[in-house]
Amino acid sequence: MALQATIETRRLPTSQALARIGRAVRSNRKATAGTALLAIFILVSLFPGVIAHDNPTLDAYAPHLGLSSAHLLGTTAYGQDIWAQLAWGTRNVMIIAFTAGLATTAIAVLVGIAAAYLGGLWDASLNVLTDVLLVIPLFPLLIVIAGYAHGGGTLVLIVVITATSWSYTARQLRSQALTLRGRDFLEAARVRGERKLYIIVVEVIPTMTSLIVASFLTNALYAVLFASSLQFIGLGDPNTVSWGTMLYWAQNNAALQTGQPLWALAPGACIAALGAAFALLNYAFDEIGNPALRPVRVRPLKRGKPRA
């Protein structure tokens, strides 16, 4: 306990914190697996053409083809190559994950830290806003907004997801920032005569790096799940190539019932794998931050049976 406290109170500049994160990633198995998975998806989204030579939207082949070396996962009911769709669809998903994830986290950092640091009326009003947004059920809200917006493209999805899902992170960051208030290093900065903005950006935010990174991972995971779900029920733009829209077309063509399960299963498995990458990294951060949760390495003495 005492050790944990000293780790938390010691102030870490960003570069040092990042180096610590790097070391932690290598030493934690969950973190290594998550990083590797995420790296694969990032590479595929940058260079989909390297692994898939077909045009994902071209109805170029016979429909309902099975698995073959020319079509690794077969073709859709429209004669599109499923493997090509999967590879090219990665890009749309990654754009949503990173844009919505970053934007959500940025708003949360802004609101959470401003509330904690400015205090008073600012804190009270930002708090009420956060609390209200926190309890309104998110997915139905997204459905209703997307319904009024008549679907809309990727940008609409990103904006809507960002605007509605920052509250949880803001709440967490505010509590963390509150514990920093009155610390000596902040007091010192104030005495030096630094401006509030400087203190927030240079002193407060770097101290919270690991929580901010963990929040980004959660937000990216939820952005992927929400966006894919909305695309799946037809509230995205059905013409973009994405895992969610693949699921939409597969469902609309009863892919499961007509002997083309891969059309629906493959994009879902990709969403799960990408989500698992984010979740693994996130749990790893949890374990790094809270040593009590780390897996037990040495089997402890039998505790269940009381020794007479």
Next chain:
Amino acid sequence: MRYVLRRLGFFILTLWAALTFNFLLPRLMPGNPALAMLGKFHGNLTPQSLNALEILFGVNTHKSLPTQYVDYLHQIVTGNFGTSLDFYPASVDSVIGGAIWWTLGLVGITTVLAFVLGTGLGIVAAWRRGGRLDSVLPPVFVIASAVPYFWVGMVLVLVFGINLHWLPYVDGYYVATDTPSLSPQFIGDVLSHAILPALSLLITTIGTWILTMRNTMITTLAEDYVRMARAKGLPGWRVMLDYAARNAILPNLTGFAMSLGFVVSGAILIEYVFNYPGVGFMLLQAVQGEDYPLMQALFLLITVAVLVAILIADLATALLDPRTRAAS
């Protein structure tokens, strides 16, 4: 007491926020979408239902926004949510009344099951720290938490419905051959139709219960009173249940009270995959058919359910945990 009043105040505030949001959204959207919807149905509506819908969505009115707002609130408070356009001439209230029982039955029972099973597994996993259960479960559920839950439904449909032909996977009962009644055959059909959607929900929600319970339980097991109980030579199961679990269960209990609020909205996509005739499936139908009155009412219903559950969870925490009372 002050704590209770504060939570009540917050409940009213959020309820008001949700109502206002519902009021503003169609009016703020570029080219009020409700206008197109009403145009499509114009010839079929009676003057009264047309009037009700115009108040709800702010169409064809020269009144100022504040007056519209007062009219709108009055109509919501008196429970008039207008006429459903997809199920015309049925009122929105009666359409929802037909669907809600399916959802409450399916998701309600599954939520209770997931809570009981998950909490139990979490207790055992923490008690046998480092044992087989404890080393297998967390990584499995790290991955399960990232899987889109409708996709689990699709896999179950494929395996048990289409390939093995064990269970039905469309609708809430055999729509073509069954007539709803209380006969054993109909009840059996309803149950067999509920198994696969319930299983998909169970698989995707149980992990949270296990992990929360396990993690709190691990912290509790390190407490002195647990060591004391062991030292007294009490049987292991008594230490586990009466000393550790009993004190560790609070986060899970509050979580359970809150998850009851999400019963109404928690299975939207599962209902969609299985064509299950509940509230979530209806919400999606309403969105796709541009049945905005039905959509608005369902969104309010879902929000109110969640708000009430959160209020109950807050009150339960105050009742069960003396520390909250002392803090206020």
